[in-house]
Amino acid sequence: MLVLLRAIALSAWREIRTLNSIQGNNFFWFALLLSMQPESMGLIWSLIGSLLLLPALAAPLARIPEIRLSFWPLGETERKFLRWLSKPEAQTSPWLWRLLPLLEFRQIMRTLDFWLATLFAVMGTAYRLLYPNPEPAAFPILAMLVVLALSTLAQNLLGLDGLSGRMRWKMAPSRGYRILWRKGWVLIAITVVLTAGLSPLAALSGMLAALAIGHHSSALSPLDCGAWRFSMGQFFPLGFMQVIGMFSCGIATARGDWVFLGLSVTAYLVSIFVYGWVLENA
Numbered sequence: 001m002l003v004l005l006r007a008i009a010l011s012a013w014r015e016i017r018t019l020n021s022i023q024g025n026n027f028f029w030f031a032l033l034l035s036m037q038p039e040s041m042g043l044i045w046s047l048i049g050s051l052l053l054l055p056a057l058a059a060p061l062a063r064i065p066e067i068r069l070s071f072w073p074l075g076e077t078e079r080k081f082l083r084w085l086s087k088p089e090a091q092t093s094p095w096l097w098r099l100l101p102l103l104e105f106r107q108i109m110r111t112l113d114f115w116l117a118t119l120f121a122v123m124g125t126a127y128r129l130l131y132p133n134p135e136p137a138a139f140p141i142l143a144m145l146v147v148l149a150l151s152t153l154a155q156n157l158l159g160l161d162g163l164s165g166r167m168r169w170k171m172a173p174s175r176g177y178r179i180l181w182r183k184g185w186v187l188i189a190i191t192v193v194l195t196a197g198l199s200p201l202a203a204l205s206g207m208l209a210a211l212a213i214g215h216h217s218s219a220l221s222p223l224d225c226g227a228w229r230f231s232m233g234q235f236f237p238l239g240f241m242q243v244i245g246m247f248s249c250g251i252a253t254a255r256g257d258w259v260f261l262g263l264s265v266t267a268y269l270v271s272i273f274v275y276g277w278v279l280e281n282a
Helices: 003-015 020-024 026-034 036-057 066-071 078-083 102-110 111-129 140-153 160-173 175-194 200-220 233-254 258-281
Strands: none
Touching: 026 140, 026 233, 078 233, 102 111, 102 160, 102 175, 111 140, 111 175, 140 200, 140 233, 160 175, 175 258, 200 233, 200 258, 233 258
């Protein structure tokens, strides 16, 4: 039994080592910057660490070939003990998936970026509603953390489709700007919904800026992303420009400077048509 548990632990450790996509994620570099303040790094790294453990610890026994399992000398009691480490027998999709017919929603919800953004949104909204005297200046900052968690997806809109999916998009009779719009509006909708209790206009402005900059790599150099991973991206220089642009537009919009909201909308529209043309001819 100990040998079996050691094999399962080794399998889980190998799974953790494959979760290196965080190195190309915008939020990872932001977390490194926050590590300079010890009072801030505890919560941030705890959230990231807990999310990274989820795919590694989910049904570790299922990663061992069934034919190898059949040769292990296990008794009935031991097999019952290990049953909780296996995949459930029912392979039907959860009821939630049936309520989300759009593939883009399902793809984004299967990334760790989405769940990190959701955690920040829930905690930020709870702070606003439950704390006796919440600080109004903190609301746009919390909203921008949600945008930051999703920003790497904004520079890799076609990464979740894989190589075969990107080839299908290229051969489809659809204009490039329509492809980028179909992918991008899902991120915009998720951002506004998650930040509805914080500062949705600031988040909208920030996400439009992130998409305007992220269209460059989405059209020219998308990176494959697996399910239940942080999305891959390029922080230097593209991700860095995203962070500067979305925080500048988002915070300025929250302060009532609508010029920055107009700038983010204009930049998004120009970018979607320019890189839509690039996508068609790439």
